[in-house]
Amino acid sequence: DADVTQTPRNRITKTGKRIMLECSQTKGHDRMYWYRQDPGLGLQLIYYSFDVKDINKGEISDGYSVSRQAQAKFSLSLESAIPNQTALYFCATSRPSGGQETQYFGPGTRLLVL
Amino acid sequence: GENVEQHPSTLSVQEGDSAVIKCTYSDSASNYFPWYKQELGKRPQLIIDIRSNVGEKKDQRIAVTLNKTAKHFSLHITETQPEDSAVYFCAAGSGTYKYIFGTGTRLKVLA
Numbered sequence: 001d002a003d004v005t006q007t008p009r010n011r012i013t014k015t016g017k018r019i020m021l022e023c024s025q026t027k028g029h030d031r032m033y034w035y036r037q038d039p040g041l042g043l044q045l046i047y048y049s050f051d052v053k054d055i056n057k058g059e060i061s062d063g064y065s066v067s068r069q070a071q072a073k074f075s076l077s078l079e080s081a082i083p084n085q086t087a088l089y090f091c092a093t094s095r096p097s098g099g100q101e102t103q104y105f106g107p108g109t110r111l112l113v114l
Numbered sequence: 115g116e117n118v119e120q121h122p123s124t125l126s127v128q129e130g131d132s133a134v135i136k137c138t139y140s141d142s143a144s145n146y147f148p149w150y151k152q153e154l155g156k157r158p159q160l161i162i163d164i165r166s167n168v169g170e171k172k173d174q175r176i177a178v179t180l181n182k183t184a185k186h187f188s189l190h191i192t193e194t195q196p197e198d199s200a201v202y203f204c205a206a207g208s209g210t211y212k213y214i215f216g217t218g219t220r221l222k223v224l225a
Contacts, residue, residue, distance in 0.1 A: 040123070040217060040218070041217060042120075042203060042215040042216055042217040042218050043158070043203065043215040044215075045212070045213075048212075090157065090158070100145065100146040100163075100165055100207065101146075101207075102148065102160050102163065103148075103160075103213065104160075105150075105157040105158050105159070106157060107156070107157050108157055
């Protein structure tokens with residue numbers, strides 16, 4: 001879905017470096033999410049945000065931080081990258097719908113930490 | 115904690131045959147069950163969903179069934195085609211923002 005974009009699409013970094021992954025959406029959705037995907041482990045929620053002033057930890061937030069700069073932008077930071085943070089990262093958005101809401105995913109960022 | 119178990123992890127079928135993927139959830143408050151398809155190198159995309167007040171939903175060759183008593187739901191794909199080859203994820207939502215995803219099923223449709 002071209003309405004949810006992520007930059008960069010691929011990134012190689014070294015252990016200890018700080019990196020930021022960015023997500024933008026033009027869907028007008030209030031809710032945004034960051035997931036991590038590892039082979040055989042499905043999608044694990046890192047952080048989520050219901051609006052600009054609302055940030056919440058997900059299942060695996062340790063080692064990550066986020067910033068919701070605007071309704072349309074949600075960034076994920078790795079303050080000091082480590083090799084086991086090598087994974088595929090997805091941003092997603094949704095509109096509140098009584099808890100039965102479709103999540104729309106961005107194209108993903110493939111991160112390799114050496 | 116809450117979890118969703120998904121089986122099988124891999125599934126190979128001959129083109130034209132049916133494929134069934136099963137998920138079991140633990141949170142009895144779950145009331146929304148989407149299925150996502152992820153093609154190689156692509157993002158997950160919703161293919162069908164079902165709500166707790168419905169036992170079955172069908173969309174062309176794809177159907178989902180829900181058994182709330184047993185806490186399981188299944189994806190059925192009939193007349194499989196090579197383009198159905200992908201990883202399929204189930205998820206369970208419980209009236210909040212949050213999904214719990216299954217671990218995925220890699221479906222291969224053999225021509």
